[in-house]
Amino acid sequence: MERLAHRLRVPVDEVPVLSEYDDEHVLAFEKIVHRAMSQEEAAFARGLEDALEFVPRLLRPVAKKMLRGDRG
Amino acid sequence: MADLRARIELAKLARELGVDEAQLGYLADAPANGLRELRRVTCAALSRRHEARATLLASANQILPVAVAAKISEQALGAGPSARVASAMEPEAAARLAAHLAPAFLADLAARLDPTRVGAIVARLPDATVLDVAQRLLAADDVVTLARFVAVVDPAIAAQVAGRATGAELLRIVLYAEDAAALGVLARRLPEAALVGMLEAADDEEYAVAVELLDGLDAAARHRVLDQVERPGRF
Numbered sequence: 001m002e003r004l005a006h007r008l009r010v011p012v013d014e015v016p017v018l019s020e021y022d023d024e025h026v027l028a029f030e031k032i033v034h035r036a037m038s039q040e041e042a043a044f045a046r047g048l049e050d051a052l053e054f055v056p057r058l059l060r061p062v063a064k065k066m067l068r069g070d071r072g
Numbered sequence: 073m074a075d076l077r078a079r080i081e082l083a084k085l086a087r088e089l090g091v092d093e094a095q096l097g098y099l100a101d102a103p104a105n106g107l108r109e110l111r112r113v114t115c116a117a118l119s120r121r122h123e124a125r126a127t128l129l130a131s132a133n134q135i136l137p138v139a140v141a142a143k144i145s146e147q148a149l150g151a152g153p154s155a156r157v158a159s160a161m162e163p164e165a166a167a168r169l170a171a172h173l174a175p176a177f178l179a180d181l182a183a184r185l186d187p188t189r190v191g192a193i194v195a196r197l198p199d200a201t202v203l204d205v206a207q208r209l210l211a212a213d214d215v216v217t218l219a220r221f222v223a224v225v226d227p228a229i230a231a232q233v234a235g236r237a238t239g240a241e242l243l244r245i246v247l248y249a250e251d252a253a254a255l256g257v258l259a260r261r262l263p264e265a266a267l268v269g270m271l272e273a274a275d276d277e278e279y280a281v282a283v284e285l286l287d288g289l290d291a292a293a294r295h296r297v298l299d300q301v302e303r304p305g306r307f
Contacts (some may be wrong), residue, residue, distance in 0.1 A: 008117040016109035017102045025098045032096070033114060036089045037121050043152050044125050050148035051129075054140055066132050 081107035142172035155184035167196035219248035231261035239269030256288025
């Protein structure tokens with residue numbers, strides 16, 4: 001339950017519903033949340049890389065800096 | 073078996089997490105309000121997780137020509153990340169961007185947007201665009217997305233869309249919608265025949281929930297609608 005609460009960023013005693021379920025189900029739900037987050041993370045990472053291809057050449061260094069947090 | 077409201081909540085939670093409802097089968101007996109709260113907490117966590125990146129992309133959109141930003145949304149980011157970015161944009165800028173997006177992509181985007189965060193954007197879109205997107209969602213049988221936007225779009229538009237739905241589609245829109253006040257407004261704008269069709273499409277359990285929609289009508293209209301409803305086995 002701690003892991004799920006950490007993932008959802010809520011105190012352990014404020015995770016709705018699942019406090020009444022056994023560890024196996026809490027873990028199953030945590031895995032589903034983790035997978036949803038990872039899939040979206042991957043979609044963002046892919047999208048950011050691909051996005052730079054569409055940025056006009058002149059603006060690319062500025063855009064790279066903004067999107068990747070490059071220092072120069 | 074869980075009641076209808078709990079089953080609907082479970083379906084919404086599964087949709088937010090991108091899984092089949094069966095994968096959340098162990099939650100089938102959970103109460104509807106608990107599942108609603110679990111969905112709220114989960115959606116907030118998913119949104120927070122990508123907030124920084126979405127905000128960065130929203131800022132980048134401001135320095136790019138809008139046509140380029142639209143291409144990036146459609147061809148690089150895709151609907152999921154673009155929905156997060158739209159929520160982080162200024163409504164004016166997001167509406168300008170939307171004008172450059174293909175209606176089919178806007179429909180995909182709508183399915184991923186959190187309606188509570190994009191009301192100001194939707195309000196700035198031309199009625200024709202909103203209707204076009206809604207029509208596409210209806211054609212794709214995505215009544216869940218339509219239901220989520222009932223409280224966000226202009227009531228006249230919501231009524232036009234609902235008026236084009238079959239009784240069964242309207243029933244599902246009503247069951248999945250979350251804002252009772254917005255449904256009341258919708259009910260007053262719908263032709264009585266649409267309300268009759270919706271109630272006739274309901275099974276007994278759905279009927280008990282859907283009939284609450286008529287609370288938005290005055291007593292005479294409510295009676296007129298109920299008098300027209302033909303339900304086998306009912307008085």
